[in-house]
Every structure is written in structure tokens, then in C-alpha cells.
Amino acid sequence: MTSMRTVALTLAAAAAALAFVAAPAQARTTQAELKEGGWAFESPLGRFDQAQLQRGYKVYAEVCSSCHSMNLMYYRNLCQQGGPFYDPKHPNPNEAPVCKAIAADIKVPDIDPDTGDATERPATPADHFKAPYANEAAARAGNGGALPPDLSVMARAREGGANYIYSLLQGYKDEPHGLTVPDGKYYNIYYPGDLGSAWSGPKDKVPVGGFISMPFQLVEGRVTFDDGTKSTTDQMAKDVAAFLAWAAEPKAEERKQTGLAVMAYLILFAGVLFLSYKRIWRNVEH
Amino acid sequence: MSGHSTYEPKTGFERWLDARLPIVRIAYDSAIDFPTPKNLNYWWTFGGILAVCLMTQIVTGVILAMHYVPNGDMAFNSVEHIMRDVNYGWMIRYIHANGASMFFLAVYIHIARGLYFGSYKAPREVLWLLGCVIYLLMMATGFMGYVLPWGQMSFAGAVVITNLFSAFDQVIPGLGTAITTWLWGGFAVGNATLNRFFALHYLLPFMIAGVVGLHIWALHVTGNNNPTGVPVKSKADTVPFHPYYTVKDGFAIVVFFILFAWFVFFAPEALGHTDNQIPANPLVTPAHIVPEWYFLPFYAMLRAVPQKLFGVLTMFGAIGLLFAVPWLDRSPVRSMRYRPTARWFFVLLVLATLGLGWCGGMEPDDVVIRTGQTANGDPTGFTVTWLARILTTYYYAYFLLVLPLLSRNEKPSKVPDSISTPVLSGGGAALPAGAAAEPQKKG
Numbered sequence: 001m002t003s004m005r006t007v008a009l010t011l012a013a014a015a016a017a018l019a020f021v022a023a024p025a026q027a028r029t030t031q032a033e034l035k036e037g038g039w040a041f042e043s044p045l046g047r048f049d050q051a052q053l054q055r056g057y058k059v060y061a062e063v064c065s066s067c068h069s070m071n072l073m074y075y076r077n078l079c080q081q082g083g084p085f086y087d088p089k090h091p092n093p094n095e096a097p098v099c100k101a102i103a104a105d106i107k108v109p110d111i112d113p114d115t116g117d118a119t120e121r122p123a124t125p126a127d128h129f130k131a132p133y134a135n136e137a138a139a140r141a142g143n144g145g146a147l148p149p150d151l152s153v154m155a156r157a158r159e160g161g162a163n164y165i166y167s168l169l170q171g172y173k174d175e176p177h178g179l180t181v182p183d184g185k186y187y188n189i190y191y192p193g194d195l196g197s198a199w200s201g202p203k204d205k206v207p208v209g210g211f212i213s214m215p216f217q218l219v220e221g222r223v224t225f226d227d228g229t230k231s232t233t234d235q236m237a238k239d240v241a242a243f244l245a246w247a248a249e250p251k252a253e254e255r256k257q258t259g260l261a262v263m264a265y266l267i268l269f270a271g272v273l274f275l276s277y278k279r280i281w282r283n284v285e286h
Numbered sequence: 287m288s289g290h291s292t293y294e295p296k297t298g299f300e301r302w303l304d305a306r307l308p309i310v311r312i313a314y315d316s317a318i319d320f321p322t323p324k325n326l327n328y329w330w331t332f333g334g335i336l337a338v339c340l341m342t343q344i345v346t347g348v349i350l351a352m353h354y355v356p357n358g359d360m361a362f363n364s365v366e367h368i369m370r371d372v373n374y375g376w377m378i379r380y381i382h383a384n385g386a387s388m389f390f391l392a393v394y395i396h397i398a399r400g401l402y403f404g405s406y407k408a409p410r411e412v413l414w415l416l417g418c419v420i421y422l423l424m425m426a427t428g429f430m431g432y433v434l435p436w437g438q439m440s441f442a443g444a445v446v447i448t449n450l451f452s453a454f455d456q457v458i459p460g461l462g463t464a465i466t467t468w469l470w471g472g473f474a475v476g477n478a479t480l481n482r483f484f485a486l487h488y489l490l491p492f493m494i495a496g497v498v499g500l501h502i503w504a505l506h507v508t509g510n511n512n513p514t515g516v517p518v519k520s521k522a523d524t525v526p527f528h529p530y531y532t533v534k535d536g537f538a539i540v541v542f543f544i545l546f547a548w549f550v551f552f553a554p555e556a557l558g559h560t561d562n563q564i565p566a567n568p569l570v571t572p573a574h575i576v577p578e579w580y581f582l583p584f585y586a587m588l589r590a591v592p593q594k595l596f597g598v599l600t601m602f603g604a605i606g607l608l609f610a611v612p613w614l615d616r617s618p619v620r621s622m623r624y625r626p627t628a629r630w631f632f633v634l635l636v637l638a639t640l641g642l643g644w645c646g647g648m649e650p651d652d653v654v655i656r657t658g659q660t661a662n663g664d665p666t667g668f669t670v671t672w673l674a675r676i677l678t679t680y681y682y683a684y685f686l687l688v689l690p691l692l693s694r695n696e697k698p699s700k701v702p703d704s705i706s707t708p709v710l711s712g713g714g715a716a717l718p719a720g721a722a723a724e725p726q727k728k729g
């Protein structure tokens with residue numbers, strides 16, 4: 001028995017070692033190690049910082065929304081529990097004055113019920129975020145052929161999540177000598193890519209990162225924060241990444257809080273069952 | 287064990303019903319009074335855990351189907367609508383998605399339990415075969431379920447798996463193409479494919495439930511195996527299922543739920559892939575297509591074989607072997623507790639399968655042991671493909687060589703006379719281990 005255990009352990013250790021020895025060979029896609037945002041919301045019980053979500057929404061609304069849609073988001077979402085503008089005094093997000101005001105500033109396309117003609121009207125909290133382009137072709141035409149992806153679930157759709165967005169937005173570096181950046185593209189150290197073919201330097205020193213079609217956006221001071229926070233590139237990137245993390249799963253806080261109660265219940269219940277088990281089996285030799 | 291019923295109808299209604307449809311009697315005999323070996327360990331709790339997993343999947347699945355839209359343009363968004371706007375929709379969906387992983391985790395443990403304790407041997411062959419059918423149906427259901435959210439990995443998975451059948455073009459030209467076209471309902475994976483997968487994903491779990499009924503029926507004919515593998519000899523060897531195993535299984539189920547809940551509430555996407563949060567786009571293929579973790583060992587086998595048709599056959603053959611195992615292992619000793627040699631090979635089988643799972647998640651050309659490097663500085667050496675080949679060979683050898691040969695040549699240690707006689711030893715340390723070992727077959 002003991003000898004068998006030793007063998008099993010040895011083999012397990014060997015397998016674990018194997019996992020570390022392995023190095024990817026062909027997959028040459030590279031990217032610099034992501035910056036860490038130090039997010040409170042990432043821990044098992046962590047919550048979003050509401051002030052940060054408000055700043056993040058502002059960055060999205062004033063910068064990103066000119067190219068990127070967020071089709072899964074409705075203006076009411078901003079005022080729901082856990083959202084950037086949630087106010088306990090107005091629990092119904094459709095009636096919350098902040099969201100009504102945010103929506104009313106935006107014109108959305110509609111059909112005139114009397115004439116059938118296309119018209120515009122002010123949005124309501126029940127409308128979804130207005131997309132910058134009418135369709136994909138228009139979006140590509142406006143961006144040199146590249147399609148700015150929908151950002152609704154972006155924070156869940158990339159390895160690294162919020163850290164990736166936070167890093168990407170400030171990953172624009174001057175290209176190293178020997179790297180030819182194609183027209184309409186930008187060198188970004190966090191954008192996963194394989195720069196081998198654009199590199200004339202030594203073959204084993206290919207720079208990490210890739211070429212992205214999105215230009216650098218967050219020039220210092222681009223957004224003026226209402227709470228007086230200094231709008232550095234790092235700050236704006238961090239805040240918009242936090243906002244996108246929230247938007248990717250607006251129910252994350254509810255999920256974690258429910259989880260806490262469920263865990264407490266299950267652990268207690270397991271304890272009770274274990275004691276019952278001990279008691280019921282006390283006279284059985286097994 | 288079966289046959290003799292101790293049920294006594296207590297009320298007038300029960301007597302009336304018992305004479306017409308003895309359904310309460312059956313329930314009583316199989317879940318209350320059923321004589322169960324008293325020495326079952328925690329590995330035996332996974333049967334009950336699996337039953338709970340199946341029910342969980344069916345209940346959450348039916349609720350999801352009330353909101354899900356099986357249409358290529360709407361499927362992705364309808365799932366997000368469930369996560370965002372349906373009350374507790376996020377919980378239902380995360381339970382269902384992680385529930386599939388939990389289901390497979392449990393079934394793998396359940397199967398390993400059967401392989402180790404020889405639960406497939408006479409008289410439980412049919413019980414075992416029904417289990418294998420359940421497992422096959424689970425794989426089909428899991429695969430089609432993963433296609434439904436219609437993300438990039440859903441789509442790529444559907445393309446890769448359905449394309450496997452095109453390998454039959456190598457048998458009869460045109461046959462494979464005909465099969466794939468028929469599976470797709472068109473000339474590519476598309477809306478028709480999604481619709482039929484949804485219909486089948488809804489159907490199969492109920493077929494599983496039917497086969498589970500047969501599985502449990504067969505169980506109640508032969509009775510449980512147990513860790514010693516020695517058949518029940520007398521009443522002293524058993525306890526009634528209730529309350530003894532209801533409480534033990536109940537405890538195990540709740541402990542299992544703690545793990546389950548951890549994933550659902552605190553790491554709901556840890557077992558998923560980020561690419562599946564990108565809506566399916568036939569024009570863009572993900573850089574690195576990987577199936578769900580529970581298919582990885584088979585995926586590794588598929589890729590380990592250079593020739594497509596043989597790769598497909600190797601993969602399906604690996605599952606086919608499970609069906610044959612009752613007739614491959616002829617040893618009269620059931621439990622590997624008393625088969626000191628076989629036990630080692632079993633440990634290796636488990637490690638080989640885990641290793642294959644790891645290979646399935648890597649790129650085939652990734653280097654496991656580096657021996658040199660190319661001009662670009664990329665490592666060269668022993669690759670994942672080669673590791674997978676060795677492990678696949680061992681997997682096959684375990685069933686086709688080790689078990690049949692050991693049945694003839696191995697010296698088992700002493701088996702106790704009955705479940706109740708004082709256990710002879712902790713488990714077979716009495717014999718010099720490996721005395722009759724077969725030379726290990728390897729690739």
C-alpha cells in the first residue's frame with residue numbers, strides 16, 4: 001500500500017513537472033505581460049467602485065462610443081442595482097431621473113407611426129445604447145476596413161479580461177527600429193500578434209505584441225471627470241476597463257452575494273448530515 | 287437479493303393501489319429496504335451524485351429553453367438576455383453550464399470506480415453496458431449543448447466534430463460528405479444545424495433518464511458490488527439502503543454541491559473559454575480550437591494519429607473498449623485491492639488519461655522536452671503529439687494486452703471469505719507486489 005502510494009505520488013510529481021517543462025513551439029503569437037489593475041471587484045466578494053463606474057461610463061460615452069457599439073446594454077442598466085448611477089431612492093431603473101436624462105440627450109432612430117417615414121426621437125431608459133454605425137459595412141468604412149467590435153461582453157471575451165483592456169488602451173509604444181508598421185495600423189505591445197514578417201532585425205528578437213487598427217485614444221485630459229479625478233491615460237484606461245467589466249456581467253455582485261449565502265447554507269447542511277451519518281452508522285461495523 | 291419483497295401496505299389506499307399498480311412497492315424495495323453491502327466507501331456515492339446531476343441538468347435546461355432562441359442570429363443574444371434580464375437567469379445558466387462539467391467529473395470517477403473494483407464483471411455486465419450507453423449519450427448531449435450559445439468556440443466545435451465524419455470519404459468516396467451534409471442540414475454548419483442540435487439536446491437527456499432507469503433496474507437485480515468484490519453472503523453483510531445510504535449519499539451529495547456552488551457563484555467561467563463570448567462568425571476561425579475539458583483526452587487521441595480516418599477510429603475505439611472490458615478482463619478476482627499487479631497498471635491508466643487530457647489542451651507541435659532550437663529560437667524536441675501517441679498506446683494496451691494477459695498470469699493476494707469476516711489485510715500487501723508482473727507494453 002505504501003509503496004503504491006509512493007509510486008502514485010512520484011508519477012503525479014512527474015506529470016506536474018511535465019506541465020512546466022512544456023513550451024509552446026509553433027504558436028508564435030506574443031503579447032507583453034499585462035498590467036494589473038488591482039481591481040477590488042475581482043476578489044470572490046469584491047464589489048465595484050461606483051465612482052469608478054461613473055467615470056468609466058463617461059470615458060465610454062465620450063470616447064469609445066464613437067466607434068464601438070454596446071448592443072446588449074440599455075440605458076436603464078446604468079441605474080439598476082449595482083450600476084454606475086444606481087440610487088436607492090429610485091429603485092425602478094426605468095424611472096430613475098439620471099437615466100432618463102442620459103437617454104433624453106441621445107437621439108435614436110424610429111419610424112413615424114403616421115407616415116411610416118424614418119424619424120428620430122429622444123431615447124428612453126428602455127432603449128439600448130445607440131450604436132455609432134448603422135451596419136457593419138458603415139463601421140468598416142469608417143475605420144479603414146477594420147471592424148470595431150461590440151464592447152458589451154468584451155471583458156469576458158478576451159484572455160485577461162479587464163486587465164487586458166486596461167493594458168491595451170495604453171500599450172501604444174514607438175515601434176522598435178526594424179519594425180515596419182503597415183498603413184492604418186498601430187504597434188501595440190499588448191495586442192496579441194506575430195510580428196515576424198514585419199521585422200527585419202535578428203530572427204530571435206522579434207518584438208512582442210501586434211498591429212491593431214484602433215489608434216491611441218486616451219490622450220491625457222481627453223475626458224474631464226466630474227468628481228475632479230485627474231484624467232491621466234492610466235486613470236481613464238483603468239476606469240473604462242472597470243466599466244466594461246461591470247457591463248460584461250452586470251449581475252456579478254448579485255451572483256457573489258447569493259453565493260455567500262448558498263455556501264454558508266451548504267456547509268451547515270453538510271455538517272448536520274455528517275453528524276446524522278455518524279449517528280446512524282454508530283452500531284454498524286464497516 | 288432481489289425478488290423477495292418486504293413491503294407491507296399500511297393504509298387502505300396503499301393496499302388498493304398495490305393490487306393494481308405496485309409502484310409504491312417497487313419504490314420501497316429499491317430505495318428503502320434494498321439490502322446494500324455495508325462496506326461501500328465514498329467512491330460509491332457518485333451514483334447518487336450522478337442522479338442528482340442529471341435532474342439538475344434537466345430542470346435548469348427546461349427553464350433555459352423557455353428563454354433561449356435557437357436561431358443563428360439570435361442565439362448568442364438570447365443567452366445574454368437570460369444572463370442579464372431574466373430573474374436569476376444568470377444562476378440557472380451558470381448551474382447548467384458548470385453542471386455539465388460536474389456531471390462529467392462525477393461520471394469519470396464513477397467509471398474509474400467500476401474499473402478498479404471490477405464492477406463490470408459477471409453478473410453485472412449488462413449494468414456496465416447500460417452505463418457505457420449513458421456515457422455515450424452524455425457525450426452527445428454535452429457536445430450539442432455547447433453548440434447552443436453560438437459563440438466562436440461553439441461554432442468551431444460543431445465544425446470540427448461534424449467534419450470527423452467526412453473521414454468516411456476514405457472508405458467510400460462521397461460517403462463522408464453525404465453524412466456531413468445530412469448532419470448539417472445544408473452545406474455548412476449553419477442555422478439548420480443549430481436547430482437540430484437544439485432539438486436533440488432537449489431530447490437526449492430524457493433518453494439518458496430512460497437508460498438510467500434500466501441501469502438502476504439492472505443494479506437491483508444483481509445488487510451492488512463492493513470494495514472487496516466479494517459477493518454478499520448473508521444478511522450480516524448488508525444494511526437497508528434507508529437510512530444508511532440515504533444519509534451517506536446525502537452527505538456526499540451536499541459536499542459535492544459545495545464544489546459545484548464554488549464554480550457557479552465564484553468562478554462561473556473558469557472552465558469555459560473566452561472565445562465563446564464572441565458571437566459565432568463563420569469567416570473567422572479561432573486561433574486555438576479546444577473542446578470542453580471533458581473531451582480533451584479523446585481530442586488528443588484524434589490528433590495523435592496522422593491519418594484522419596484512423597484518428598477518428600482511434601478516438602471512438604477508446605470508448606468502444608469500455609463496452610468490451612467485461613470480456614477482456616477474465617480474472618476471477620473482482621476488486622483490484624487483491625490484484626497487486628493489476629492495480630499498478632490501473633494507476634498508470636488513470637495517469638495516461640489525465641496526460642492525454644493535458645495533451646488535448648496543448649498545440650500538437652508544442653515541445654514537451656526541449657532538445658534544441660530552430661533559427662528563430664523556437665524550441666524543438668519531443669512534442670505533444672508524440673507524448674499523446676505513447677499515452678494512447680498505453681490506453682489501448684491496458685485493455686487489449688494488460689487485462690487479458692494478467693487474467694491468466696497474475697497471482698492475486700488472498701481475498702476475504704466474506705464482507706463481514708475480519709478484513710485480512712489493508713489490501714494485498716501480503717504478497718510481494720509485482721511478483722508476477724507482465725513486462726509493460728508501451729509504444
Ligand code: HEM
Nearest residue numbers: 330333334336337397400405414417418420421498510511
Ligand atoms: C447519467 C449517468 C449515470 C447515473 C445517473 C448512474 C447512476 C448509478 C447509481 C445510482 C448507481 C448505484 C450505485 C452507486 O451508488 O454506485 C450506479 C451503479 C453503477 N454504475 Fe452508474 N450511473 C451513471 C453512469 C454510469 C456509467 C457511465 C457507467 C460505466 C461506464 C456506470 C457503471 C455503473 C456500474 C458498473 C454500477 C454498479 C456499481 C456497483 O454497485 O458496484 N454508470 N449507477
